[in-house]
Amino acid sequence: MKNNTPKKIARQSAIKLGAISLITSIMVLIAIGSLDYWFYAIALGVVIEEISYFVIYRAIEDFINQRIKILYKTISKIKGSADPVINMDEDVIGKVNQDVMDWASEQIEEITILRETDSFRKDFIGNLAHELKTPLFNIQGFVMTLIEGGADDPEIRDKFLKKAEKNIDRMTGLLEDLDSIYKIESGRMSIDLHPTNIIDLCSDIIDSLQKKAEKSNVTLSISDKEPFTVLCDVNKIEQVVSNLLVNSINYGKDGGQSRVKFFDMGDKVLIEVSDDGIGIKKKDLMRIYERFYRVDKSRSRNAGGSGLGLAIVKHIIEAHGQNIHVRSTYGKGTTFSFTLQKISTEVDNLTLS
Ligand SMILES: Nc1ncnc2c1ncn2[C@@H]1O[C@H](COP(=O)(O)OP(=O)(O)OP(=O)(O)O)[C@@H](O)[C@H]1O
Ligand SMILES: [Mg+2]
Structure with missing residues (x-):
């Protein structure tokens, strides 16, 4: 009024x-x-x-x-x-009324953001403590068994030391992932762009994961098209492809297939990592990039996962100024696809070097 x-x-x-x-x-x-x-x-x-x-x-x-x-x-x-x-x-009264209302809603927004940040921080610390506790308690258990006489039997000793080593690897992996997330989110991650043959890079990653895939009875393959040179940070993109492929193995089915395909999109290359595994339900699909989010906690933990992989993947792709997309049918399989900037001519290569 x-x-x-x-x-x-x-x-x-x-x-x-x-x-x-x-x-x-x-x-x-x-x-x-x-x-x-x-x-x-x-x-x-x-x-x-x-x-x-x-x-x-x-x-x-x-x-x-x-x-x-x-x-x-x-x-x-x-x-x-x-x-x-x-x-x-x-209209001084009307104006003051409006300004006070604007101010109040601004305060509510600020309070809501503070509350969300606070609960986010609490969740993060809770999740982190939980993720570190599990392997640490396992290691403690194995070491205690060895101290209490298990070390006298060479068979038990080797078995428990191997188990301890596996848990140490898990903790190291988790700390490395946390370090990546911290660097990315505090803006300390530098992206070092270089012309890279993306097909060669993916082939090398597949070779290094062959043993893991065989253990889970999953076949890894790559569509061998003409070489694509893209502009990317090699180590970071290696982390991306390797995370996606490890997921496709961990959440794949016995006797399943994981494929890497490339599509020429003009000035970009679309890279697809697909599997015919367990798939992801629609309600979980929108949350998989959240830190520590795992759909099937027991399956994921058995696979050694802590739910940080895709959060890192998304950050890296976005830091390249590109996009990542996922489509999945529960029970049928999942496809992750992301783009990278293509450089097609020698002139581009010269300009860059
Ligand atoms: N290809 C896939 N098929 C089915 N589910 C998947 C696939 N990739 C990811 N997921 C689901 O998304 C969740 C999050 O994946 P993410 O890679 O972030 O974590 P993780 O694999 O559990 O642990 P890590 O941090 O070791 O990667 C997984 O726990 C899994 O439930
Ligand atoms: Mg993962």
């Missing part, structure tokens, strides 16, 4: 007082039989109207200075803005 401006309020009140004075004066003149002096009544009415306007205007201005300016100063102290300027020709 629109309110009157302070000036209008003062003027309307003054006119009313002037009119009352005029009517009273005319009635007095009629009573004493001197209606000929009617113009004095008008003059008095006008004078009273003007004086009233001046007095009322000043009173409103004082009120505004004392109350509303203090209110504005309180808001602006928090907002960090300058001294308020109040225009007496404006």
Whole structure:
């Protein structure tokens, strides 16, 4: 609802007082039989109207200075803005109402963000403690068994030392992932772009994962098209492809297939890593890039996963200014695809080097 401006309020009140004075004066003149002096009544009415306007205007201005300016100063102290300027020709009450409402909703937004950050931090610390506790307790158990006599039997000793080593690897992997996340999120990750043959890079990764794939009875393959040279940070993209392939093995099916394919998209190359494994339900699909998020916790933990892999993958792809996309059918399989900038001519290579 629109309110009157302070000036209008003062003027309307003054006119009313002037009119009352005029009517009273005319009635007095009629009573004493001197209606000929009617113009004095008008003059008095006008004078009273003007004086009233001046007095009322000043009173409103004082009120505004004392109350509303203090209110504005309180808001602006928090907002960090300058001294308020109040225009007496404006709807001051309406404006102050709107500004206070805006300020309040801003405060609510800030409080909500703070709460979210706080719960995010608590979740992160909770998840981290949990992830570190599991392998650490395992190691503690194996070492205790060895101390309590297990070390005397060479077979038990070797078995428990191997198990301890596996858990140490898991902790090391987790700490390395955390280090990557920390570097990425604090803006300390530098992307070192170089022309790279992406097909050769993916072939090498597949070779290094062959043993792991055989253990899970998954076949890894690559579509061998003409070589694509892309602009990327080799180590980081190796981390991406390797994370996606390890996932395709860990969440693949016995006797399943994992493929890497390349598609020419003009100035970009689309790289696809697909499997015919367990797939991901729609409700989980939108959360898989969250840190520590795992769909099937027991399966993922058996695979040694802590739920950081895809968070790192997404960060790396975005740091390259590119996108990653996932599509999946539960029970049928999953395909991750991401793009990289292509460099096709020797001129590009020369410009870069
Ligand atoms: N190819 C896939 N098929 C089915 N589920 C998948 C696939 N890739 C990822 N997921 C699901 O998404 C979750 C998150 O994956 P992510 O790689 O981030 O973590 P992780 O594999 O559990 O652990 P790590 O940090 O060791 O990679 C997995 O736990 C798994 O449930
Ligand atoms: Mg993973």
